[in-house]
Amino acid sequence: MNYRFIGLLLCCVFILNSCQDEVLPKPKAQLRLEYPARESKMVQTSAYSFQYNSHARIKDLKSASFTLDYPSLKGAIYLTYRPVENNLVELITDAQKLSYEHVVKADNILEQQYIDENNSVYGMFYEVKGNAASQAQFYATDSTRHFLTGSLYFYAKPNYDSIYPAAVYLQKDVRQILETLKWK
Numbered sequence: 037m038n039y040r041f042i043g044l045l046l047c048c049v050f051i052l053n054s055c056q057d058e059v060l061p062k063p064k065a066q067l068r069l070e071y072p073a074r075e076s077k078m079v080q081t082s083a084y085s086f087q088y089n090s091h092a093r094i095k096d097l098k099s100a101s102f103t104l105d106y107p108s109l110k111g112a113i114y115l116t117y118r119p120v121e122n123n124l125v126e127l128i129t130d131a132q133k134l135s136y137e138h139v140v141k142a143d144n145i146l147e148q149q150y151i152d153e154n155n156s157v158y159g160m161f162y163e164v165k166g167n168a169a170s171q172a173q174f175y176a177t178d179s180t181r182h183f184l185t186g187s188l189y190f191y192a193k194p195n196y197d198s199i200y201p202a203a204v205y206l207q208k209d210v211r212q213i214l215e216t217l218k219w220k
Contacts, residue, residue, distance in 0.1 A: 071205045074208075088209065100184075109205070113209065114189065115184060118183045161214060168194060171190070174186045186213060190203075
């Protein structure tokens with residue numbers, strides 16, 4: 037009986053000693069994506085000019101409306117120009133309505149007003165968070181002659197966690213367009 041007790045005691049000691057390291061959950065890993073450094077180019081249309089990321093390809097340049105395509109990121113910035121012809125309120129309403137159509141899928145839409153009095157550029161930048169189709173939108177106007185809208189879309193089903201790094205990268209490009217915009 038003593039041998040059974042000693043054997044049981046030894047088994048307990050071995051079992052207790054074998055589990056010395058604490059089991060910790062693994063930390064969440066984050067995907068590290070590296071995007072090319074920005075190099076700016078100038079695009080000029082009949083109505084305006086701005087700087088854009090040289091890694092974008094200009095597609096469908098028709099008058100002053102076209103697309104900046106980012107094939108490696110599977111995304112594009114769509115730019116639409118319209119002249120102001122006593123319809124500024126309608127143009128602004130349509131641009132705001134387009135931005136808020138994404139509210140159903142979006143977690144949040146951040147509005148940021150933009151004013152550049154030196155170049156007569158007035159507008160709004162919308163940063164869309166969540167599984168919405170567009171991650172950024174803007175409109176800009178000089179209030180008398182010109183009106184430009186821009187929208188960022190990806191060529192994939194919107195999954196915010198997956199497209200977040202690319203969305204942040206391209207949102208900076210959308211801001212660059214807005215901040216370097218000059219009317220003719």
